[in-house]
Amino acid sequence: MTSTPVAGPAPTLLRLGRPADLVAAVPVMLGFRPRESLVLVATGGPSGRRIGLTLRVDLPPPPQVPDVVRHAAATLCTDDPVGAAVVVVGAGARRRTDVVDVAVETLDDHGVTVHTAVWAEHTDGGGRWGCFGECACTGVLPDPAGTELAAAAVLAGAVLRGSRxxxxxxxxxxxxxxxxxxxxxxxxxxxxxxxxxxxxxxxxxxxxxxxxxxxxxxxxxxxxxxxxxxxxxxxxxxxxxxxxxxxxxxxxxxxxxxxxxxxxxxxxxxxxxxxxxxxxxxxxxxxxxxxxxxxxxxxxxxxxxxxxxxxxxxxxxxxxxxxxxxxxxxxxx
Known part of the structure; x- marks a missing residue:
C-alpha cells in the first residue's frame, strides 16, 4: 500500500455542486495523476467547502479493503474535517462499491459526512466519471489544467506530474x-x-x-x-x-x-x-x-x-x- 497525505499550500474553496471539477482537481492536490487509487479529500472551515488533507492509497484488492480503507479514512480524520469526498480512480472504478461502502462507514463512525462519492476511469481531460449512489450522475472530465484550483496551484509554484x-x-x-x-x-x-x-x-x-x-x-x-x-x-x-x-x-x-x-x-x-x-x-x-x-x-x-x-x-x-x-x-x- 502506498499512502500520500497532502496538505495544500493554502485552504482552497471547493464547489461541491460540481463533482467533475473535484475529480479534475485531484491531480493538482496530489501533485501527480493517480492511477488505480482511492483518494479521500477532507473538507471543512466555516463554509464546510474548504479543502484540507488529501490522501491517496493504492486501490486494494477485495480481501484487503477493510484494513486499507479503514486506515486511510482514520488518517484523514486527523485533519478534523467536517465532511469528506471519496474518489475511486481506475479502469474498474465504477464497480468498487466495496471500497466506497467501507470509506463511508468508517468516516461516519468518526462523525464525518461523505458529501461526494465518485468514480473516474482516470483523471485526464475527457475521462468518464460518475457518482456512486442513487443519483448515478455521469459525464466527461474537464481538462485538469483548466480548473480554478490548477490556476491557483500554478501561481503558487506547484508542479503537476504525469504519475507517481x-x-x-x-x-x-x-x-x-x-x-x-x-x-x-x-x-x-x-x-x-x-x-x-x-x-x-x-x-x-x-x-x-x-x-x-x-x-x-x-x-x-x-x-x-x-x-x-x-x-x-x-x-x-x-x-x-x-x-x-x-x-x-x-x-x-x-x-x-x-x-x-x-x-x-x-x-x-x-x-x-x-x-x-x-x-x-x-x-x-x-x-x-x-x-x-x-x-x-x-x-x-x-x-x-x-x-x-x-x-x-x-x-x-x-x-x-x-x-x-x-x-x-x-x-x-
Missing amino acids: DELLRLVEPVDGIAIRRREGLLVASAGPGGPVDDDAVHLAALDAALAESAAGRCVIDDTRAVALAAALTRPTVRDAVLRRCAHDPGGLPGAEALWAALCRELPDPEAAEPAALLAATALLRGEGALANVALDRAERSWPGHRLTRLLRSAASVPLRPAEIREALLGGRP
Whole structure:
C-alpha cells in the first residue's frame, strides 16, 4: 500500500455542486495523476467547502479493503474535517462499491459526512466519471489544467506530474559507475588531508551550488559531489541551510532541484542528507507526495536517520507549510 497525505499550500474553496471539477482537481492536490487509487479529500472551515488533507492509497484488492480503507479514512480524520469526498480512480472504478461502502462507514463512525462519492476511469481531460449512489450522475472530465484550483496551484509554484513514477525518478540514482566512484572518493577523503573543518567554507560551497541551481546551471561533477556530501554530513551546516530555505520561500524551487540532483548523484548513506532536505523543501511548498517519496529515499539510504524521522512525523500529521516553516525556524531540527 502506498499512502500520500497532502496538505495544500493554502485552504482552497471547493464547489461541491460540481463533482467533475473535484475529480479534475485531484491531480493538482496530489501533485501527480493517480492511477488505480482511492483518494479521500477532507473538507471543512466555516463554509464546510474548504479543502484540507488529501490522501491517496493504492486501490486494494477485495480481501484487503477493510484494513486499507479503514486506515486511510482514520488518517484523514486527523485533519478534523467536517465532511469528506471519496474518489475511486481506475479502469474498474465504477464497480468498487466495496471500497466506497467501507470509506463511508468508517468516516461516519468518526462523525464525518461523505458529501461526494465518485468514480473516474482516470483523471485526464475527457475521462468518464460518475457518482456512486442513487443519483448515478455521469459525464466527461474537464481538462485538469483548466480548473480554478490548477490556476491557483500554478501561481503558487506547484508542479503537476504525469504519475507517481515521475516523482520516484527524481530521487533514484542514475549512474551506478559514478556513484561507486564517488563512494571511493568519499572514503578516501575521510582520512588525513580530508575536508576542511570549517563550517563557513562548507556553507559557502552550498550557497554557491544553491545559487547556480536557482539559475538552472548547477553541474554535479565528482569534485562538487564530494564537497557537498562532506558539507551536508555536518549537522550544523545542514541545519543552517535548512533554516535558510525556510526563511526564503522564493528560493525553494532551486533548493529542491539541487537536493533532488544530489539524491541521484550521491551514494548511500550520504544521499540521506539531501533526501531529507528535499522532503523539507517539499513540505514547505505543500508538496506532500514529493515529501513522502524523498523520505522513502532517505530511509532506504540511512535507516534511522534522525532528521528523516522528525520530518516523517511532520508529514504524517500533516502540518501545513506555514506550520512547518515555524517549526524549522523555531530551533534546530
